[in-house]
Amino acid sequence: MKARLSLTVNGETHDVLVPVHKTLLEVLREDLGLTGTKHGCELGECGTCTVLVDEVPVLSCLALPADLADAAITTVEGMAEGGRLHPLQQAFAELGAAQCGYCTPGILLTAQALLADRPSPTRQEIKEALAGNLCRCTGYTKILDAVELAALRVGVPR
Amino acid sequence: MSADAGKHEFAVIGQPLPKIDAWAKVVGETKYADDLFLPRMAYGRLLRSPHGHARITRVDTARARALPGVYAVISGADLPRVRFGILPVSQDEEALCTEKVRMVGDAVAAVAAVDEETAEHACRLIDVDYEPLRALMSIEESLAHPEVRIHEYGDGPNVHKNVSLQFGDVEAAFARSDLVREDVFFFEGNTHLPMEQHAAVAAAGPDGKLTLWSSTQTPHYVHRLLAKILDMPAAHIRVVATPVGGGFGGKLDAFAHEIAACRLSQLTGRPVKIACSREEVFYIHRGRHPVLMWIKTGFTRSGEITGCHLRTWLDGGAYGSYGVASTFYTGVINPVTYRMPVYKFEGARVFTNKPPCGPKRGHGTPQPRFALECQIDKAAEQLGLDPAEMRKRILAEPFTKTANHLTVTTIGLGECIDRVVEASGWRTKWRGFFSEEATSRARPGGATAPSEKKRRGMGIACSAYLTGAGTAVYWNHMPHSGVILRADRSGSVAVLCGATDIGQGSDSILAYLPAEILGIDPKDVHVHPADTSLTPVDLGSYSSRVTLMCGMAAIQASQRLREVIAQAVARKLAVEPGALAFRDRKVGVAADWERAVDFPQAVELAEAMHGVLAFAGSYAPPRRAGKYKGGGVGPSPCYSYSACVVELTVDEETGEIELHDVWIGHDIGRALNPLLAEGQVEGSVYMGIGEALMEGQVFRKGVHKNPSLLEYKSPTTLETPEIHTFLVETNDPEGPFGAKEAGQGPLLPVIPAIANAVYHAVGVRCDEVPITPEMILKGLELRRRGKPARVGPERIPLFTFKAPVVVESAFGQPADAIAVRPFQ
């Protein structure tokens, strides 16, 4: 069963004709060419494929586009505004929070939702917010540091 | 460059710069293998064996071929009858098995189709008949059933490798000792678990040439193996390593999906992508060997080691992979850390019907390190010594040789110990080994008062690791790493190098070093990595070799370029080349900086004088392998050192362990970029924690028990403690600007430090990892019953090791005066 769907991704509306059983992850990567969204298990067990739906982090491997017609979807490609990186992206690059970089998009988006909700999170709150994103490279240390740095910079406009 | 590097003020080296590929990674632009979509591309899947051990009697692909949307179906019969393996001595793999399958997950056929769903559907339509054989699932089982042969080759029935080396008379040393301990340890196998599942895209062209883009740590070895496996000229094959989404040693062989993608592309005339599922990644494996160890060490009253005898039994799984090297690595690196005058090592790798083990971060060395460091803890207790002080007292001497003829250069371990002891508050918090009385007194812990049922503890351990293997996996006299540097009239510099960035930052190192030497910004450097048709060979991202080896090659190429530019600018400015400095994107008179030309202009001057500015750099490690059979595994240009203190809490009711802090000191020689170096250390600590407490590649009823990210337990943010990293710089003469490795060594001490901290907390010796809550409770129960509170393996296999290769101990001999390196 194919469905004609209108998906709003990163502020742009896309009309797609896709089998209804294709997950959001598959449609983003394979139909919209947005390969910034990665995947590590496709079973909801790693957080790698996290995107934002109406500013809320969700697992794109378990989301059906058919349920998202009215939603605003944000992927890592939509984090920067124009040529200006999101403070999280800037901090992740500067502090070495992305090693292999594969879990990075999902973590960036999860952290973006956290900062939108809680602009000055404690380290423990950051850990809890990112507890659904596995990373095998960093030991999370630089990731937590980078979220803290980004929060600091957002809190104190330059 | 390296010898006098310490005198310089560096512009780039030592700066906490972003990685050059960080920007693409944070915006989602980086293209990993599975992100490649080519026109007309077909999607492949592999059919894998459901049997642990079986003869294949029939493969019929007719029904699969008839499925609409299927482009091609292949089995082993469609590939040249070639066996391959990463090591020349273990040519025992087939991309698609023809006669036998040796594990659940062995590939037997492959499909290319219009999409993945069709390919998967077609796989289920392939009819394979098997005649099941007995699957051997443990070392004991494999040794007990010599009538069942997993392979026909090896050092005995189901014995892949049997090695024995002896350096001096250990029995005599034990006889002279004040304390001799014998202990048995077990280290469970575990896997790399990169977040990126393996994937490859192959494109065979109408000209008969073939390109493979793959998530691999070693495009060069894959290139060589593909030529052999596909029986075509290597000159017609191009292998490109895509950015690797986590490797840790798991992407170091040539794999069935890569080979099948190539063959399917040749047959269909389409690009073919095969992306493995998470479950398949668990079958590909090549991870940490389960190792059973018996270790006997003699000590003097003051804690000096008199001699050590180590036996290891490795559960190798179904194929050779790097296993011969792994076997040696379980024995050869331990002597690098402490003074160990005589040493004997016996090791055996046994085939079983499980996914093959191989190199995982630390390759073969974390297991014996766990054994040695826990044993030292026990010895320190018996000798009444502080285990931190004892270790510091027995450190190996810099610039000497070990018993097993390894040349050690700088050793910063003493400072590493000092730093972690100081930072952790060891002296005030540790206060003696576990004792029943001590449980009633306040334990270390600072602010948070532990409840009655929770006990704090601290443990320490140290380690050493190589900075690059001294020999390639195939014997040759060529460079291990090569760099081509090309200066452009724009002032940019292109670096071509076969090195593969697996997240550790090798691309960035290749930008930093030329930038430092040429006085330009790393941003001016364009790095083109890991493309066999374009880049000089680098052997691959393994054995912590990349920063040192491609770094040295990059330095050599940069110096050659610099020399030519200096000549041209010197002529222009009418000074001696030696009077010039390169900095701030200028080349000018060091003593009179007003007289400087911009770097692009300097390049033009040089190009006008010399023609195209392209220079090569080559590196091969010093040739100083021990002159005995087996001496090729273990030598390295230099060794890194780590010391680790762990503080944790053990819940005596639940057996659960909570880590609070890890302090780790790491002798890195020099931190070319402290930020990246810390990241490597932190990642190593993390991975060590997982191995110590929860990760296990375990099997049940012949299959992997938990091939998923949910049930294979990998620590989340909530299990990962605060990690405090201290980089110690020793400016090693062998490394680029003095640098040694950081990506593997710091994993090693974490595991025994945790085990030692558990003992400190609750008096239970866990001689086995992962340390589970069940083990803690078992130990506590033993303690309550007045028995030795030790949990671990109870026996060792009945096994006859080879007669040892007997060599005189080289312990304490001075290192060869600056070793001669090829291509200098």
Add this chain to the structure above:
Amino acid sequence: MLRLPPFTYLAPRTVDDAAKALASHGGAAMLVAGGTDLYPNMKRRQFEPSVLVGLLAIRELRGVRGGAREGVTLGSCTTLSAVAVHPEIAAHYPALATAAGLVSSPQLRNMGTIGGNVCVDTRCNYYNQSYEWRKAVGFCMKRDGAICLVAPRSPRCWAVSSSDTAPVLWSLGARVRLRSAAGERTIPVETLFRDDGIEYLAKRPDEILTDILLPPADGWRSAYLKLRRRGSFDFPVLGVAVAVQMEGDVVRDARIVVGAVASQPRPAPAAAAALVGGRLTSELIARVAELAAGPAKPLDNTDFTHPYRKKMTRVFVARALASLAGLAPAGEPAAEVA
């Protein structure tokens, strides 16, 4: 990439339409809300329904109504995240907020629903595996096979109830409302479950769980403790829900329900009865914990060894009760054991 098998997707906007759709497709249709349980199972080919009736577009199924005085009604499609942070629930039914907040990961809680968690499929590490894996080891009776691999001589399936919220709701005396094209019924939550790994719900396939009804808080205190290897992702391999109604410092009524040790949440009525009329002293708690651990009979089909899970039942019941007694920090993550 693991992919879903094909299906027809219906997204009705009302419960009535959903009930009709379900009825009209007979056994071929399955319900799905957040998808966090069903989709992974479908990707592993544990289910291959030809029709899915999605509930996410039905507004009336979302939200929390009422208050602690008269009782609270939760729409079944309220996300676990919303339940976890709802102030009325956190204040008066804290065990439920705790349990909802401990399900899997933050992202999954943003998608998964309370109704879905109550109805979550039973789990077994011989069952929650890919088609190829199950084929290799031999299919089990819960899907594609005839025997139970955990207990090969058993005529029944021993898959484990793995809901965090179900034992809590049971301990709180909750009821659930079920609607079908034929009508509506409201039943105590404990009658929703059956002691069978396959037929683990007493809900008919044509029924939709629409609401969860919590009784007035009425002096009840509650706590939930969860055993699992990691502080995130992992299903409970033991979940202990305790609720006590106090009169002064004397227990007037009590319920103890243990999750993840059987195919349904397992109550410990004898243990709960032993609390009644007593004070929550360490001695009483120890005795009650011993009683509560009696009925727990975990098998070797989850993470951790089953003797350990059995042993921990006593410890966790004691700790949960101690937290209610103020003897230990209540619901503290440290006690929840990451």
